[in-house]
Amino acid sequence: MKGMVFTEFLEMVEDKFSADMVDDIIDDSAPPSGGAYTAVGTYDHNELVGMVVALSQRSGLPVPALVHAFGVHLFGRFHALYPAFFGGITSAVDFLYGIESVIHTEVRKLYPDAQLPSFDCERLPDGLNMLYASPRHFGDLAEGLIAGAVTHFGDPVNVTRVNLPDGAIRFELRNKA
Incomplete structure (x- = not known):
């Protein structure tokens, strides 16, 4: 999975929860990459799954609701980052x-x-x-x-x-x- 998905997820967590929550879910899930992502890198999607599960455990929100909310957030980021895909639509x-x-x-x-x-x-x-x-x-x-x-x-x-x-x-x- 492209790193952009990971970086955007962590940005959403920081915006909706806190920077401490980002650190906590990375610590809890212990991803093989160490939680350091670049937008152009490629990472195992299971690292994202692990962080979502950790966020669910810490926040009390169900995994499906968190992933859905991330999808809504990601659409907004796609619109902001890639306006050419939206021209004339x-x-x-x-x-x-x-x-x-x-x-x-x-x-x-x-x-x-x-x-x-x-x-x-x-x-x-x-x-x-x-x-x-x-x-x-x-x-x-x-x-x-x-x-x-x-x-x-x-x-x-x-x-x-x-x-x-x-x-x-x-x-x-x-x-x-």
Whole structure:
């Protein structure tokens, strides 16, 4: 997993909790990297999982809620750091539809070793179906990113999450009636 995800997670923890909490969860989880991340480095996703579990234990908040909140936060950071990906986009549905074909294509050019989740999208007259699949099983993160996009663009859509037997997740975005 790219280091940018780790650095943004630790920034969120510092912003929402404290710098001491960052130190505590790194100490508690004892990541092999030592908790020193660079945005362009690549790290085992289990280090992030360990820090989220440590944050859950210290904060009393459930892991899924923390990962979802991180997804919302991460969407905001993507918007701030990569405005070119948002040029001409006026809706969450349009943005989300382009994740695989536009954003992930560009990420792979910059970071050929990046191990990205897949988003297979199907446009519908009343919205979008997104099939999320990843060996890292960060569905709560994907759901948070989707929620961040919906909030950012102000789309009047309902999002339904359907956990599939194979571990994939279908997110159904439907225009509100």
